[in-house]
Structures are given as C-alpha cells and as structure tokens.
Amino acid sequence: MRIFVAFEDVRLPMDVQPGQTVGDVKTVLKDHFKLNSSHAEGKILRMIFAGAILRDDWVCSDIGITSTSVIKSVLIDSDQPVLHIRCWYNDETVVIRDQLDFSKTEVKQLQRLVSSKTGLPVTVFRLCTKDGKTMFGYHPLERYGIELGTTIHLHVWDGWSDLLKAATRGHTKKVLRNTSSIEQIAKYQFRVACYIAAHFGHVDLANSMINSKLGGIKPEEPVGQHPSRLWAKDSCHVDAWRTPIHEAVTCGKVNIVRIFVQNSICSLTAKDGSGRTPTQLGFGCKQVECVQYLTSKLFSSYTENNVTLPVMIVIKTKKWSERARESVLTNQGAYKSSTKKRTYRPQAMVGHGIYVDGFNHYAMNSAPIYPELNPYGDASNHDHHYLTQADKRDVLLRSGRPFHVRYNSTASDQQLPKIPDRKSAEKHNRGTPNTRLNSATGSYLQTPVPQKHRLPTIAEGQFKTIQRTVARVEGRIPLPAISFENHLRPFFHATPKSNNPIQSTMKNFAKYRSMDPRDNAIQCMTMASTFKDMPWLRQVDLAISLASRGVKRSVIERPGCENQAKSLPKIAASPVKAK
Structure with missing residues (x-):
C-alpha cells in the first residue's frame, strides 16, 4: 500500500508492505532526509497518526493505516529516561525522566516518585537492584551503583499481584x-x-x-x-x-x-x-x-x-x-458502648509475625498465591509445568496462609454411597395420605389411589393444536419469529466425553499469546484508545483487529515456521513540497 509521510514542508510517498513496522518507516525516512547527521544530534523522530504517537514495534497494517493515509513526522528534543522501573506485578516498565542527583538523592525520595508514577502506596512495594539487593530508604542511590539509564526492579507482597x-x-x-x-x-x-x-x-x-x-x-x-x-x-x-x-x-x-x-x-x-x-x-x-x-x-x-x-x-x-x-x-465493655467500628490504630498484634528487613525471608517477591514454574516451559516447549500439591502446601505453611488439601481420585468406586436421611423422609411425607413404612427397606411407599373419576382419553387427530409464534426479545433488539435465512452457520458438535471447543480455543490463544485472553483484550483496547482522533466504534474495531492479527502473527513467527524475508519500505517517488 502507498502512504504519505509529511515531514516539515514536504510530503514523501512510500510503499509499505504487510508486516512492516513503524520502525522500518523511520529507518527509511532517516536515510532519505539524512537525519543521522550532526544537525539532528540529540533529537528523536516521532510519528503521529490519528492523534496517537506511533511506537516502533507497531505493524503499520495492524493499526489502521490504509492506502493514501498521511502520517505526520516531527523532530523533537531527545528526552532520555533517567531510570527504568520494572514492575513485576503487571509486567510493565515505568520511565522516570526527572533529573536526579544520584549522589544526593536518597532511596526514600525515589520511593515517593515511584509511588506517584504507579499509584501504589510506598508500603506495598520494595525496590531492588538488578542483582536482587534491596534498597533501603536513607541511603543515596550512588551507594547501590545506580547510574543513568539503570533498571530498578519493583516487587510487591506475595499473592498481591x-x-x-x-x-x-x-x-x-x-x-x-x-x-x-x-x-x-x-x-x-x-x-x-x-x-x-x-x-x-x-x-x-x-x-x-x-x-x-x-x-x-x-x-x-x-x-x-x-x-x-x-x-x-x-x-x-x-x-x-x-x-x-x-x-x-x-x-x-x-x-x-x-x-x-x-x-x-x-x-x-x-x-x-x-x-x-x-x-x-x-x-x-x-x-x-x-x-x-x-x-x-x-x-x-x-x-x-x-x-x-x-x-x-x-x-x-x-x-x-x-x-x-x-x-x-x-x-x-462492648455492652455499654455504642461503637460499631473501632477507629483504626496502627498497633502490632501477636500472631501477625515480625518482618525484619535483611533478616527474614523476603515476602515481597511479586509471587502468586500458588507459586508456579514457568507456565510455558522453555522457548521450544509450551507444555504446562506446575508445582505439586505437596510443594504448594509447604509454601503455604511457610507463608502462614490457610490451605485446603485435595486428594485426586479418578476411580468411581472410591465414592461412598449416599445414606438416605430417615428424618427428612418422615418430614417430607408427614401428613401425606396413603403412605406406609416398608419395614424391610426403611423407606416410605405410596399406595395406589383408586381411579374413580378418571377423565376419558382423547384420541389423536380429534383436536388441532394451535401454534402461536412468539417473538423473543434478547436485550433491546426484538428478533423475528420465523427466520428466512438460508446461509449455513458454523456448527459445533461436542460429545459428552470431548472438551468444550470454546475452552480449548481459549487455551490455544493463551498458549500462543503468552497471556490470558481477557488481559490481551484489555491491552488491545488500551492501545486502540491512544488514537484519540478516531471515533469510539472505530477504536473497538481496531482493538478486534489487533487481537486477531496478533495471534496470527504469533503462530507464524513460532520456531520451525517459515518466516518471510525482512525488507524495508520503498520510496515511490520524489517528495512533493506542500503548499
């Protein structure tokens, strides 16, 4: 497809193939306008489309860029991040661009800055270096070897993710x-x-x-x-x-x-x-x-x-x-007091344990409630590997959390037979006429009722049944009583012993995308909402397209599958000066 890139006062036509990213377009644009020279030093190239700042890893055909689309590109002053905060509870990275003096700035000041960026209270997380060393509040950042562009890891309480x-x-x-x-x-x-x-x-x-x-x-x-x-x-x-x-x-x-x-x-x-x-x-x-x-x-x-x-x-x-x-x-005492809820008082109580920094085993590692191994194994194996029930029980015993032991049993003969409740049967049949107790089995029997006033039977064909068509309403959209549609719809035939096709589809989706389908949908919708100039319904369509094309690309790019050769976009014609 042919798109147009507007830079300063010129418009450059460019042919972009399916699968090429925004970073590929930037590479061609920098080579054509010589943006890697000294006059552009300290500046970065930013591309804007439909009110959103495009990222380098986005695929042009996935984000709604069609033929004859115009992308605006500008040069801005470089704003290099000072620190990167890797949040392990949501797998995101927070960029800190504030100017910090690492020899004078203390860790507690960095904690306050991280709290304002992430929205988490300072008592929920801990900061540690790449080597796993915990950073304490009154020490300067220079003591932990923090430099410009260093990545700091953020961990929260176990089971809180x-x-x-x-x-x-x-x-x-x-x-x-x-x-x-x-x-x-x-x-x-x-x-x-x-x-x-x-x-x-x-x-x-x-x-x-x-x-x-x-x-x-x-x-x-x-x-x-x-x-x-x-x-x-x-x-x-x-x-x-x-x-x-x-x-x-x-x-x-x-x-x-x-x-x-x-x-x-x-x-x-x-x-x-x-x-x-x-x-x-x-x-x-x-x-x-x-x-x-x-x-x-x-x-x-x-x-x-x-x-x-x-x-x-x-x-x-x-x-x-x-x-x-x-x-x-x-x-x-509580009998003479009208207090419904006591005022919060920060007091330590017996039974909650004592957590000492540097001595106890750290309970702030962003671990789930049931710590699991890598859910997808190594890069070549996508089988699930989980901890055994005994390992989970040991972890919960160490953490002090309650747990329930489950014993897996597949044999049907291990289930105990149900014992009939005699009292409930008496209560159910109390006052019911024509009942008597069977002494052999201990259950109640219903005696037959004489059929004196039995109605005569009606032979088939004497009366015609009248069928009325009732229009069902689902939500606010009334559906027609009779459908005249001739197009065949997809049909799923599942026997009782087979798996649910919807669940198997969800599992395959999570397998290839390495995330839950719901989280992937939220991520796609968040990405689509950055295009502020698009109508809301157009943003929803874009999120659906991102989800479907993303999983297709994940299947194609798996190891062992054929990948197309990487190529760059081509400049279709000489740039045209805008009036």
Whole structure:
C-alpha cells in the first residue's frame, strides 16, 4: 500500500508492505532526509497518526493505516529516561525522566516518585537492584551503583499481584475476590485499594471501599504498614501515613474528593505524615478545583438531626464522641458502648509475625498465591509445568496462609454411597395420605389411589393444536419469529466425553499469546484508545483487529515456521513540497 509521510514542508510517498513496522518507516525516512547527521544530534523522530504517537514495534497494517493515509513526522528534543522501573506485578516498565542527583538523592525520595508514577502506596512495594539487593530508604542511590539509564526492579507482597492489577483497573468485584481471609490483612488491603482508587479516579471502587457493608474504610484513615511490620512503624516512610483523600487532592480527582467528604466530614481536617491537611496540600499542588471545593466545605454549615452548626464545630464534636465511645468500650465493655467500628490504630498484634528487613525471608517477591514454574516451559516447549500439591502446601505453611488439601481420585468406586436421611423422609411425607413404612427397606411407599373419576382419553387427530409464534426479545433488539435465512452457520458438535471447543480455543490463544485472553483484550483496547482522533466504534474495531492479527502473527513467527524475508519500505517517488 502507498502512504504519505509529511515531514516539515514536504510530503514523501512510500510503499509499505504487510508486516512492516513503524520502525522500518523511520529507518527509511532517516536515510532519505539524512537525519543521522550532526544537525539532528540529540533529537528523536516521532510519528503521529490519528492523534496517537506511533511506537516502533507497531505493524503499520495492524493499526489502521490504509492506502493514501498521511502520517505526520516531527523532530523533537531527545528526552532520555533517567531510570527504568520494572514492575513485576503487571509486567510493565515505568520511565522516570526527572533529573536526579544520584549522589544526593536518597532511596526514600525515589520511593515517593515511584509511588506517584504507579499509584501504589510506598508500603506495598520494595525496590531492588538488578542483582536482587534491596534498597533501603536513607541511603543515596550512588551507594547501590545506580547510574543513568539503570533498571530498578519493583516487587510487591506475595499473592498481591491480581489484587493490585484489579485495583489499578477499577475492577471492584475482582478486588473483593482477591482479598485475604485474615481480617487485619484484609483491612490493610482495603486501605490500599481505596488509595489506588483515589489516585486513578475509580469512583465505583472508592464507593465500595468506604461502604460500611463492604470495605468499611474511612477516607481519613492512613494506609499504614503491613500488619507484620507495624512493630517498626516509627521508622517507616513518612508517606506511609498518607490518606486516600490526600492522594485524591494531589491527583486533582474532584469527584473522589466529593465522595470522601460526603461519606465522612472529618476527612476535611485529616493530616498526613507531614501534618498537612488536604486543603494545604491542594495549595501546594496547585489543584484549584479541589481547593475551591474544600474551602467552601470548611467555611459552611452542617445540618444533622435538625441542628445546624459550623463544620469545624461538628468535626470537633464527632472526634470527641469517638474518643468517648472508645473510652467506654475500653473501661466498661462492648455492652455499654455504642461503637460499631473501632477507629483504626496502627498497633502490632501477636500472631501477625515480625518482618525484619535483611533478616527474614523476603515476602515481597511479586509471587502468586500458588507459586508456579514457568507456565510455558522453555522457548521450544509450551507444555504446562506446575508445582505439586505437596510443594504448594509447604509454601503455604511457610507463608502462614490457610490451605485446603485435595486428594485426586479418578476411580468411581472410591465414592461412598449416599445414606438416605430417615428424618427428612418422615418430614417430607408427614401428613401425606396413603403412605406406609416398608419395614424391610426403611423407606416410605405410596399406595395406589383408586381411579374413580378418571377423565376419558382423547384420541389423536380429534383436536388441532394451535401454534402461536412468539417473538423473543434478547436485550433491546426484538428478533423475528420465523427466520428466512438460508446461509449455513458454523456448527459445533461436542460429545459428552470431548472438551468444550470454546475452552480449548481459549487455551490455544493463551498458549500462543503468552497471556490470558481477557488481559490481551484489555491491552488491545488500551492501545486502540491512544488514537484519540478516531471515533469510539472505530477504536473497538481496531482493538478486534489487533487481537486477531496478533495471534496470527504469533503462530507464524513460532520456531520451525517459515518466516518471510525482512525488507524495508520503498520510496515511490520524489517528495512533493506542500503548499
């Protein structure tokens, strides 16, 4: 296909073959315009199409570039990344471009910067070098050999990967499904999820976390430390006591701030680890809308039980009443106290263990709940290899998590026979006429009922049945009662002993794409959403095309399959100067 590349004031026609990438087009463009010379040193070539910045590994035919399409190319100043943060919980890399002095910048400052980029609280992850050495807060980066362009690895708590991925995407049900069965750890996970929802602006997840029936988290509660590290809370990072409302104000999420204030009026005066309120933080971050809303709430009145008072007096009264209820609960017991939920207090408790940096076995390795070997084996073998049940039990014993032992049994004769419940049979047949107990078998028998008033039988053919066509409605689209379609549709014939064809297709898709089909669909839709000039339905079609062509290319490029020779696009004609 022939496309046109616009550079400065000229337009260059170029013939691009199927399978050629954006990087191939850039290579030809740099050679033609001599962009590798000294005058272009320190600059990079960027190509833009439909409002999206094209990446070098994207295939031109896959991203909606058709014949006669025009791609804009510009030279911009090189913005080389200072550091790369490899996030193992979601297999992504975060680029840090802020200028850092490695001899003076401490690790805790880098942790704060990484937290602002990823949306994770500082107590959820740890940073380590390429060699696996953990980086501690008060040491400079130079001590760990960090240089320009170094890759730093980010690991989270074991078994938290699915929870954090669901929270960053705003999937409330998946967050609730992946929480721990231990109450203290589950509360800590809810606070983390509420913090992440405040960072990304997920309204549904934030509502669920502050709901008393689900998460029960207060917006003014700090995220805090993991229960196994509360014994060292005095030496933790200062941002560990950052609350969800502070994070919402920092990111400028006004809708989340409104939800938090409506849920708890006391969140207006909440303080972070540095003693700043949300209003003070909003002034520092120049979030005008958040500051206007918080200021209007602070200097307004609050009505409850037909009593109107200034907001500051209401906040002080609520805090005093909470302290009074806590005192009654502590001194006189729960019978005389009206406390429904105790205020969060970061206190270490017996049974949660003690986690000491540098001494304990690290529980922050981004490992799944059931650690697995490489699910696809080596590069030439795609068979699944999982840990045995005994290995999983040993891992769970070391981590302190509950587990259930399952014994696989394929023989049908190992199942115990069902014993009939006599009491339930008596209850079921109680009051039923014409029943008697069989003493031999212990079951109830139904005596035949005399057929005195039996209706006469109707012979076939005496009456004609009237069939009415009823139009079924699926969703909002009414379907016709009778289909006149003559085209044959694909038919799947599956015997009871064969596998479900849909499940087998999904397994093959995951095998060749090395990821779950749902995650691949999300990735394709995220990639298609970068083309902001396209209509939404066109973005959906592009995501479908990316998913189908991606799996086809993965099958073709497998080892042992024939690959076409790599070639570069060709310049069709001399460049035309734009008017």
